[in-house]
Amino acid sequence: MAEYSREDIHKSVEADGVQYVRLQFTDVLGAIKNLEIPVGQLEKAMDGEMMFDGSSIEGFVRVEESDMYLKPDLNTWVVLPWTEGVDKTARLICDIHDIDGEPFTGDPRSNLKRVIKEMQALGYENMNLGPEPEFFFFKLDKDRNYTTEINDDSGYFDLDITDTSGQCRREIARTLDQMNFEVEMFHHELGPSQHEISFKYMDALTASDALQTFKLVAKTIARKYGLHATFMPKPMYNQPGSGMHYNVSLFKDGNNIFFDESDDFGLSEEMRWFMAGLLDHARAYTAICNPLVNSYKRLASGFEAPRYIAWSGRNRTPLLRIPSSRGAGTRAEVRSLDPSANPYLATAVILAAGLDGIKNKTDLTTPVNENIYEMTQKERKAEDVEDLPTTLYTALKAMREADVVKDALGEHIYEHFVENKMIEWKQYSAQITSWELDEYLGNY
Numbered sequence: 001m002a003e004y005s006r007e008d009i010h011k012s013v014e015a016d017g018v019q020y021v022r023l024q025f026t027d028v029l030g031a032i033k034n035l036e037i038p039v040g041q042l043e044k045a046m047d048g049e050m051m052f053d054g055s056s057i058e059g060f061v062r063v064e065e066s067d068m069y070l071k072p073d074l075n076t077w078v079v080l081p082w083t084e085g086v087d088k089t090a091r092l093i094c095d096i097h098d099i100d101g102e103p104f105t106g107d108p109r110s111n112l113k114r115v116i117k118e119m120q121a122l123g124y125e126n127m128n129l130g131p132e133p134e135f136f137f138f139k140l141d142k143d144r145n146y147t148t149e150i151n152d153d154s155g156y157f158d159l160d161i162t163d164t165s166g167q168c169r170r171e172i173a174r175t176l177d178q179m180n181f182e183v184e185m186f187h188h189e190l191g192p193s194q195h196e197i198s199f200k201y202m203d204a205l206t207a208s209d210a211l212q213t214f215k216l217v218a219k220t221i222a223r224k225y226g227l228h229a230t231f232m233p234k235p236m237y238n239q240p241g242s243g244m245h246y247n248v249s250l251f252k253d254g255n256n257i258f259f260d261e262s263d264d265f266g267l268s269e270e271m272r273w274f275m276a277g278l279l280d281h282a283r284a285y286t287a288i289c290n291p292l293v294n295s296y297k298r299l300a301s302g303f304e305a306p307r308y309i310a311w312s313g314r315n316r317t318p319l320l321r322i323p324s325s326r327g328a329g330t331r332a333e334v335r336s337l338d339p340s341a342n343p344y345l346a347t348a349v350i351l352a353a354g355l356d357g358i359k360n361k362t363d364l365t366t367p368v369n370e371n372i373y374e375m376t377q378k379e380r381k382a383e384d385v386e387d388l389p390t391t392l393y394t395a396l397k398a399m400r401e402a403d404v405v406k407d408a409l410g411e412h413i414y415e416h417f418v419e420n421k422m423i424e425w426k427q428y429s430a431q432i433t434s435w436e437l438d439e440y441l442g443n444y
Contacts, residue, residue: 008077073095111345116351131245183199184199194242231338241297258274349409352405
């Protein structure tokens with residue numbers, strides 16, 4: 001992350017002709033919110049004196065306790081490349097503080113910083129995170145409304161030469177580069193009109209900020225091409241869904257403590273304990289990492305979407321995979337997440353689960369190197385391979401029974417998240433779908 005002082009920001013305002021500043025934050029459900037100010041109010045904003053009504057934000061506070069402060073992180077200053085002239089706009093990501101000046105317990109970003117401090121108290125500098133979010137491009141109609149009409153028929157790693165998908169993807173990558181993100185790679189994914197843009201690993205907080213920025217950039221640039229970039233996990237039946245793999249590693253004294261050159265596999269004891277924690281608490285954190293009713297359509301559909309709790313090296317069917325890179329690149333790839341997740345909450349629960357494994361020196365199960373989709377239930381049982389939750393309801397039930405995940409969220413976020421998601425589940429469960437009418441109406 002670049003470091004910005006007040007003086008640096010004032011120089012940027014002058015050099016780039018910034019007229020407005022978005023003070024950005026994220027609600028409990030992962031939606032990006034912002035308050036926009038003219039640049040004349042920037043000094044007040046940097047002093048942390050900008051107030052807003054928290055009762056209007058999902059999962060924040062009641063109307064009788066609504067006053068909240070936006071405290072900008074100056075290191076998140078960036079000028080938005082797609083704004084021009086009198087509309088030239090910059091962005092600052094903010095933490096939320098309550099009226100007493102304390103970090104608000106319902107702010108996902110502040111909550112992640114709390115979990116990171118707990119990690120640092122154990123002697124680790126940071127968890128490095130390299131996210132790999134997937135997404136779809138769908139066409140907008142003549143009125144600029146969303147459709148489910150795909151924009152290309154390409155496949156995995158195909159070269160896009162007959163449509164605008166490749167151009168749009170490159171402009172997204174170029175825009176991120178202008179915003180000082182180090183994009184590692186971008187390519188067409190397996191499904192029609194499905195894409196992936198991956199950026200280099202960063203510390204856990206910066207990577208979570210980057211994911212939110214990436215979603216904003218993708219949606220903004222896509223509209224220039226008459227497209228909608230969606231991070232819905234499973235928008236099309238019988239096609240791959242969109243995942244968001246998390247590549248994670250822990251660092252101490254500048255070294256990746258997941259690597260041990262004396263081990264046959266190059267994996268340290270601490271990495272094995274961390275992995276064991278990820279597997280132990282997988283059912284419990286699934287509601288956070290796969291937070292939509294639709295998320296479970298992806299997990300149930302195959303297409304390399306993991307629905308079994310196991311680990312392996314090259315095998316891509318388990319939840320947890322260990323890429324072959326060793327040394328500074330030694331890492332665990334958590335494959336179950338999808339891009340609808342609130343990255344601050346997802347990162348917090350992943351980190352807490354792994355640290356719990358380290359604290360308890362939890363034994364790691366043996367790797368499962370066969371294709372788990374092709375194993376029988378009896379074979380999976382013999383290997384102690386457990387299923388992930390199959391619905392949002394069962395995921396919420398698993399989370400209710402897990403103190404590690406509850407503690408990682410804090411009481412406020414946990415209660416508001418569960419309350420909201422139970423409403424979502426009940427509303428979905430009451431719907432009569434076209435599939436039900438086609439299947440049952442004439443037969444019963």
